[in-house]
Amino acid sequence: MDEDEQRLQRDGYAQALVSGAFLDAVRSGPSGRIAIAYVEWAGAFEQRTVLDWSLLDGPASAQDIAEKIAQIPLRRAFRTSISGAIAYAEWMFDGNGYRALRRVIDISGDGANNQGEPVTLARDRALENGIIINGLPLLLKRPNAAMMDVADLDLYYEDCVIGGPGAFVVPVRAPDQFAEAIRRKLVMEVAGISPAAPPVIPAATSAPRVDCAIGEKMWRERMHN
Template identity: 35%
Template structure:
């Protein structure tokens, strides 16, 4: 019995050592200009440096990565998986995010393809109790795979999708993300234009990882 319990403890160790593998994705499609791209990257950096967020990331030993996406065959993992264990890890990730070059310009919007590419990145992620894709964007699809079908594949794989819907007017993008992008256990946060993105991403990351402290 003792050996059996020890085996169970060893089997559970990888998940216990990391609460969440969190893949942050940003939209770099044709609708995103240089200033809006900077708002996304600086907003991401500022969010993880926030004291409350940084503490939750460290306490949960969260693993972070960043992906950029736009049209068909226009997805790239631009910051590989990054284990957060100390404040220095948080600061290093923030510095990489702030200096991250834009991967694509002049491209369509294919969130379905982005989801499928994102799912494949968990093959190299650390072993964590949860796997989460954060997808943000300011438009509906004009290219690529069926978005809802891609989200269903994420559900079947045990991956949660949450979203930031960047609105310019009304709530059309929020409605689309709620109906077609997030998984049943996911949520959408609305950013009122790109200038509200830094506030939204801080709120979203904190909501995803703060349960570690509670």
């Protein structure tokens, strides 16, 4: 992600966490509270815990969490390892001190996996451990092959990244959609609502429509030119 996309993402999550709709969903949940962590990532060995596991049980804790997420300085990194991000998030669930009815990983990004193990292997391992993966692909810019952009990133996320009961993708196609997309996505996750129709797209149930190794192939082609 470039710095503008990073800031949009940070601000979008911070706004969503203090929104009335999200807090209502938390209050209406089975326990009336959730635990949340926030991680930023890039290449296979570039994961940073911006916010470690924190309990969100009302407006005060939501405001505190949102402020912590917004205030941490941005940091740029390179390459894209969705598989590394999934593996890191899966590891974070182990021994985190919370017992959850549902465990969900949110993956937000603007490109396909191009470093680390194949994304489908990391996805399938997380699913075997009962973790749900949802996606928020950023489609804010015209795809540029020279910049390793994937034309059908939303399909890539649907077919290669997300999975588990009720898993879904919320594509973001314009900057002004970002905060609302995150809010809608978080409300659905907390409430356990399954998607019904686009723009919230359910996980694929058949063979991938895109090449799940497209990112790695594009990187190899770039290195050979």
